[in-house]
Amino acid sequence: MGIEKQVLVVIEADPARSPRAAEGLRVAAGLSMHPELRVTVVLGREAARSWREKLSRRVDGEVWDRALAELAENQVPLLEAEPIGGVWHGVIRFAD
Numbered sequence: 001m002g003i004e005k006q007v008l009v010v011i012e013a014d015p016a017r018s019p020r021a022a023e024g025l026r027v028a029a030g031l032s033m034h035p036e037l038r039v040t041v042v043l044g045r046e047a048a049r050s051w052r053e054k055l056s057r058r059v060d061g062e063v064w065d066r067a068l069a070e071l072a073e074n075q076v077p078l079l080e081a082e083p084i085g086g087v088w089h090g091v092i093r094f095a096d
Contacts, residue, residue, distance in 0.1 A: 005089040006038045007031055010082065012095040014046040015058040021047050022060035024094030025067035032074040040086075041071065041078050044095075048080040 009028040015021035025041070032039040043051055050058060051068070058064050071078065 004036055004038050006040070006087065007090045007092065008040050008042065008082070008086065008088045010042045010044065010091065010093045011047040012044040012093060014096060015050045015064060016046065016055070017059065018096045019060045019063075020094045020096065021050075022058065022063040022067065024092070025071065026063055027092065027094075028076065029067040029070035029074070032071060032076045039071075039074075039076050040083070041076055042082050043078060043080055051078065 009024055009031070011021050011024040013020035013024065028039050028041045031037055049055070050064075
């Protein structure tokens with residue numbers, strides 16, 4: 001196994017208004033399958049609210065739910081704020 005790289009995926013898009021939020025989770029779930037990547041997801045204000053409160057009014061809700069299940073299965077941390085002092089090999093942002 002090679003050197004593990006850390007990737008941060010930030011979901012700033014509002015899942016109730018934009019498909020980019022679900023797409024961000026889908027991309028993070030896909031990346032988390034790679035054995036040499038450690039993925040961390042940061043949910044912006046509206047995305048975090050939707051996740052915490054399990055809101056049903058989301059664009060691409062099926063993609064959102066499936067990606068969340070895959071992230072949980074792969075033990076990907078879901079945070080509500082960007083970690084301080086993290087060293088990232090890549091940062092991907094999904095915004096409106």
